[in-house]
Amino acid sequence: MLAHDARRSGRTFPRRTVAAVIVLMLLVAGCGGLANSPVAVDPIAPTDRLFGAFTYGGVWHGMEPVLTLEGLLGRRLDVVHWFTNWDNAYEAWMVEVVAEDGRLPLISWQPHRQSVRSIADGEHDDYIRSWAEGVAAATGLVYIRPFPEMNGDWVAWNGDPDNLRAAWRRIAAIFDDAHASNVRWVFGPNVTDEPRTDANRLERYYPGHDVxxxxxxxxxxWGTTRDYIGWRTFEQIFDGAYQRLTALGDQNVWLAEIASSEEGGDKAAWITAMLDSTAFDRIAAVIWFNEAKEADWRLESSEDSLEAFRAWFADGAGE
Structure with missing residues (x-):
């Protein structure tokens, strides 16, 4: 694999040791002089992968949804994921309350009413700067996923890859100007391009390795909740997109949103197979979408589903 800038490596941390996460955060914050030291990204063993979740209710009103989920699992989450719109100010307390026990914050940042063209043209620089200054003041690392699932026609920022790339780079430049060296940018397309046209391929949205x-x-x-999709294995869902995505760069890969329906198959067996899979050696984090929405995606949708997670962690694979 190629060597590259340590600050831009996307390197993640073994989920076995929360203390190691905290120590590495301190090293990143305090060793800016090492930022240009080249490192190689090693394959990540399944037992070293981070596990996180988006929880229904998020962290907008406190940590109770996260703590409840952690209680069900019998372990602390490594990554806490939530979504926010561009109409919302940066909320420092959310980041700090998530990070205070060693969890990593992952924020999906969604411009529902702001076009990528207007962002690229600088119409929202003050707003972006307020976020950059907030992140710069944060205690540890802050992972931000701008324009999530940009290759899907269900999001407002789909369909204009040239301006999205320009907008992304403008955002990153503003964060650099604010000395927000603790930000980590997460490029997160969907596994399928919709529409499935050459102009909408996920590769066209990639803003560059340096950002x-x-x-x-x-x-x-989706199982049988979508007849035209049907029940699919973990590898069937991710293989094609994983191969395309990893061809873009040598950064580690996170599954920023993943879940299974109960309908059409054995969800517990699907979860166990997913957690045990060694098919994709650059996956460094698995982040479950824990909400009953289009389907009941929750890990506690059934006792068997929940037990599949708990058994895997109890076996030591997730410690």
């Missing part, structure tokens, strides 16, 4: 720390994917097992 992407982590490569990520969203993918769901």
């Amino acid at each position: 992407v720390d982590v490569l990520a994917l969203s993918g769901y097992n």
Whole structure:
């Protein structure tokens, strides 16, 4: 694999040791002089992958949804994921309350009412700067996923890859100007391009290796809740997009959104197979979408589903 800038490596941390996460955060914050030291990204063993989740209710009103999920699992989450719109100010307390026990914050940043063209043209620089200054003041690392699932026609920022790339780079430049060296940029398309045209391929949205720390994917097992999709294995869902994504750069890969329906198959077996899979050796984090939405994606949708996670962690694979 190629050597590259350590600050831009997308390197993640073994989930076995929360203390190691904290120590590495301190090293990153205090060793800016090492930022240009080249490192290689090693394959990540399944037992070293981070595990995180988006929880229904997020962290907008406190940590109770996260703590409840952690209680069900019998372990602390490594990554806490939430979504926010561009109409919302940077909320420092959310980042700090997530990070205070060693968890990593992952924020999906969604411009529902702001076009990528207007962002690229500088119409929202003050707003971006307020976020950059907030992140710069944060205690540890802050992972931000701008324009999530940009290759999907269900999001407002789909369909204009040239301006999206320009907008992304403008955002990153403003964060650099604010000395927000603790930000980590997460490029997170969907596993399928919709529409499935050459102009909408996920590769066209990639803004450049220098402004992407982590490569990520969203993918769901819809089962029979979508007759035209059907029940699919973990590898069937992610293989094609993973191969395309990892061809873009040598950063580690996060599954920023993943979940399975109960309908059409054995969800517990699907979860166990997903957690045990060694098919994709650059996956460094698995982040579950824990909400009953289009389907009941929750890990606690059934006792068997929950037990699949708990058994895997109890076996020591997730410690």
